[in-house]
Amino acid sequence: MxxxxxxxxxxxxxxxxxxxxxxxxxxxxxxxxxxxxxxxIKPAGRIICMKCGKPLGDPDKEYCPDCEKTKHYFDRGFGIFRYRSISGSVYRFKYSGRREYADFYAEAAANYLGEAIRSMHADAIIPVPMYRKKQRKRGYNQAEEFARALGKQFDIPVINDMVIRVRDTVPMKLLDASQRRSNLKKAFNISENDVEFKCIILVDDIYTTGSTIDELARGFRRHGVNRIFFVTLAIGQVV
Structure with missing residues (x-):
């Protein structure tokens, strides 16, 4: 043993x-x-937006309304579960110390998104960072816990010290789409000398408007990363 x-x-x-x-x-x-x-629990499914991965009600549509009108800096993204079916679990994962949930989330990612994730041929998985003071108070970063489990599942290196959240931002759930974008300006600092990747996967817990992922993706584009994907635990559904 x-x-x-x-x-x-x-x-x-x-x-x-x-x-x-x-x-x-x-x-x-x-x-x-x-x-x-x-x-x-309900997976995001197969009828999804070809950009952000939100479940679509119309099988003839390629993109959700948000992605039809918004310029995103990532190539494509995927959510594992529909938010409403997993919201309680994600809440406990974030705020109640249920770090062991990460193993199940990574297993689900392999079951539902395995082919898509492997086809990315990513050089690294990078979790969305928390503001350090907030992380110390909570004890851990839930995105980092999920990223570690995901990296182990797919044998992809996890880099958790390349990006620093240098500004504490207002909780995104309190803001509309335009306020979210303004809220995140200059919130992240990417270590300029460390970026040598051509393809990365950004990891977070929830995707709604994509403001956080976009801000990070834009930064990595400036540092020469050619292909940027994301994977989240939960994703909102098109109304």
Whole structure:
């Protein structure tokens, strides 16, 4: 038995894994989620916007209304789940210390988006950073936890120190689309001498208007990155 397996076994006894949907304990060796809970969550699906990955109601449409009128700096993006079906899980992942959910999210990414992610041939996965003071208060960055699990799942290096959030911004949920873009101006600092990648995957928890991903993508474009994709846990649905 490997040392890592022994460590995982001890941790699972001291801190039993909880189901990412109902938050009840999942027995050791029983997987990452209760079988009945797996039926509750809804993946983004196959009829999605060809730019941002939002689920579309009209199969004849290629782009969602936002992407039809907005210039994005990323090449393409994907969300794993429809936001409404996973919102409670994402909330606990962010604010209640349920870091172990990341393993399930990465497994789901492999199941639903495996072919798409592998076809990107990404050099690195880069999580959206948190403002340091806020991260210290919370104890961790949920995007970074998901990125690590995703990197392990797909064997892609995770770089978490290339981008620094230099300005604390207003919570995005309180702002409209134009305010979100203004809110993020000069919020990130990319280490100029460290960018040697041609293709990257940006990782965050939720995609709504794309303001955060766009601001980072624009910065990486200036640093010579040719292809920029994103993967998020949850994504809003076109109304």
């Amino acid at each position: 490997q040392i890592e397996d022994i460590k995982e076994g001890v941790i699972s006894i001291l801190y039993p894994r909880r189901c990412p949907v109902c938050d009840e304990i999942v027995g050791q060796g029983k997987g990452l989620i209760h079988p009945e809970c797996r039926k509750i």
